[in-house]
Amino acid sequence: MSTLPSISEHIDEKVINKIIQDNFAALAPAYFTLTSNWFVRAYDHYKDIDKFVLIIYLIHQDLIYFRQNGVKINYDTFYKDKPIEINKINISDISKDLGIPKESIRRKVLELEKLKVIKRTGKKIFVVRDTLYSAKAVDTLTEVANILYEFNKILKKEKLVTEVYSVKEIILAIKENFSYCLYQFNKFWFIFIKRWREELKDLEVFAIGMVVVINTIKNPKFKPKKPNLDSYRKEIQGSDKRGVNAMSISEITGIPRPTVVRKIKYLVDKKFLHINDKKLITYNAKDSAFVTTKGMVNKNVLSLSHFIYKVFNQIRIINN
Numbered sequence: 238m239s240t241l242p243s244i245s246e247h248i249d250e251k252v253i254n255k256i257i258q259d260n261f262a263a264l265a266p267a268y269f270t271l272t273s274n275w276f277v278r279a280y281d282h283y284k285d286i287d288k289f290v291l292i293i294y295l296i297h298q299d300l301i302y303f304r305q306n307g308v309k310i311n312y313d314t315f316y317k318d319k320p321i322e323i324n325k326i327n328i329s330d331i332s333k334d335l336g337i338p339k340e341s342i343r344r345k346v347l348e349l350e351k352l353k354v355i356k357r358t359g360k361k362i363f364v365v366r367d368t369l370y371s372a373k374a375v376d377t378l379t380e381v382a383n384i385l386y387e388f389n390k391i392l393k394k395e396k397l398v399t400e401v402y403s404v405k406e407i408i409l410a411i412k413e414n415f416s417y418c419l420y421q422f423n424k425f426w427f428i429f430i431k432r433w434r435e436e437l438k439d440l441e442v443f444a445i446g447m448v449v450v451i452n453t454i455k456n457p458k459f460k461p462k463k464p465n466l467d468s469y470r471k472e473i474q475g476s477d478k479r480g481v482n483a484m485s486i487s488e489i490t491g492i493p494r495p496t497v498v499r500k501i502k503y504l505v506d507k508k509f510l511h512i513n514d515k516k517l518i519t520y521n522a523k524d525s526a527f528v529t530t531k532g533m534v535n536k537n538v539l540s541l542s543h544f545i546y547k548v549f550n551q552i553r554i555i556n557n
Contacts, residue, residue, distance in 0.1 A: 247550055248392070248397065248398075248546070248549065248550060248553075249546075250542060250543060250546040252397070253388075253542045253545050253546050253549075254538070254539060254542035256388070256391055256392065256395065256397075257388070257466075257538055257541065257542055257545070258465060258466050258538065259464065259465050259466075260391045260464050260465070261464065261465060261466035261469050261538070262461045262463075262464040262465075262469045263387055263390075263391055263464060264384060264387050264388060264391075265454060265469060266454055266455065267380070267383040267384045267386075267387050268384055268541070269447070269450060269451055269454055270380060270383070270451065271377070271380035271381065271383075271384060272429075272447055273444075273447040273448060273450070273451045274376065274380060275377060275380075275426075276440065276443065276444035276447060276490075277444060277448075277489065277490050277491065278376065278377075279440075279444075280441065280444060280490060280491055280492060281491050282371065282372070283349075283352070283354075284491070285345070286440040286441060286444065287335075287337055287341070287345060287440060288345050288348070288349060289372070290335060290427075290430060290440075291331070291335070291337075291342070291345055291346070291349070292349070292354065292355070292364060292368060292372055293372060293423065293426075294331060294334065294335060294427070295321060295323055295326075295355065295362065295364050296321050296364055296369065296372060297420070297423045297427075298321070298323045299321050299322075299323075300416055300419055300420040300423065301420070303416045303420070304416070304417070304420050308416065309414055309416060309417065310415060310416035311412060311413055311414070311415050311416075312411075312412035312413075312415040313412075315415050315416060315419075316369065316370065316373055319366070320363045320364055320365050320366050320369065321363065321364035321369055322361060322362075322363055323361065323362045323363075323364075324360065324361055325360040325361065325362070326346065326357075326360075326362045328342050328343055328346075334427065334431075335427065335430070335431060335434075336430075336431040336434050336435055337434070353365065354368045355368065374419060377422075378408060378411060378412075379404070379408065381411070381422060381548075382404045382407040382408045382411065383404060384545075385402075385407050385545065385548065385549055385552065386401075386402070386403070386404045386407055388545055388549065389401050389402055389407075389549070398553075402552065402556060406556060407552055410551075410552040410555040410556050411548070411552065413555050414551060414555060417551060418548050418551065421544055421547045421548050422544060422548070424544070425540050425541065425543065425544040428540050429537055429540060432533055432536060432537065433533065436529060436533065439500070441490075441492055441496070441500060442500045442503060442504060444490050444492070445486055445490060445492065445497055445500050445501060445504070446504055446509060446510065446520075448481065448486050448489050448490060449481060449486070449510055449518050449519065449520045450520050452477060452479070452480075452481045452519075452520075453473055453476060453477040453519065453520045454473070456476065456477050456479060458476075458478075459472075459473065459476045459477065461473070466534070466535075466538065470530070470531060470534065473520065474520070474521050474522060474527070475511070475519065475520075475521040477519045477520060478519075479517070479519075480513065480515075480517025480518055480519045481517065481518055481519075482516055482517055482518070483497045483498050483501060483516065483518070486501070486518070501518055505518075507525075507526055508522060508523040508524055508525065508526040508527075509522050509526045509530070510522075
């Protein structure tokens with residue numbers, strides 16, 4: 238760094254939150270694409286989203302160590318040629334942090350050991366090299382960069398910044414201080430996941446619901462009249478007249494069709510989704526489901542604001 242960064246150029250977290258609230262329609266496609274794709278990829282690893290979340294949680298322990306000791310690790314170094322080592326695994330802490338029952342954590346740890354995804358030596362636990370590589374945040378990195386790029390464009394439109402970084406520039410900046418940026422993303426994502434698990438009790442249910450949401454958002458006929466969050470969530474309800482069937486959802490998520498049908502029934506019964514006489518499913522949250530979704534999105538937008546506050550300001554420092 239040849240010059241010190243200017244404190245006056247730092248974008249305040251409250252300003253970021255207001256920008257997101259006022260311009261949610263511009264961010265929504267990138268934000269929900271990340272959300273849906275991440276859960277599909279997570280299921281694809283072990284046919285169990287919670288197992289993948291557990292692996293990410295174990296990897297995150299290294300990031301916490303780096304953060305506590307002021308160590309900055311770039312992307313290539315982080316994924317080089319060593320396993321992730323955790324001194325000891327505390328089932329109670331994992332259960333509390335992820336919102337998964339302790340017995341489920343114990344069972345999944347044993348199953349991951351049998352799969353040779355992790356291994357234990359005494360009290361130490363290792364995430365093996367191949368597992369770390371398979372969990373490499375390649376697509377997630379690009380999808381996060383897309384969100385930050387769209388956010389950057391809004392800032393330029395609002396005349397809060399003078400430059401717009403390309404997606405490539407954002408990816409390179411994140412890779413330069415990868416341990417910090419991934420730490421901030423995981424913090425945000427663990428909170429996001431825990432909230433929806435507590436509400437739906439099952440992350441596969443959420444993954445299925447998100448496919449229906451994405452089908453709605455990416456409908457070319459859906460053009461929100463107002464860009465703000467409150468208007469967007471009202472306009473999106475029932476806007477999709479096409480729908481998507483259970484077979485397509487199964488093919489997209491990799492979740493067996495009978496399981497998809499059962500979980501769709503749960504979401505329809507809870508009024509998160511609607512199914513017509515042709516068995517096509519659309520997003521149209523009603524009554525308590527709408528209230529729940531509204532509350533969840535509000536909380537998650539606050540968490541997203543904090544993540545963007547931390548990472549986007551870091552990117553500006555790196556790129557300047």
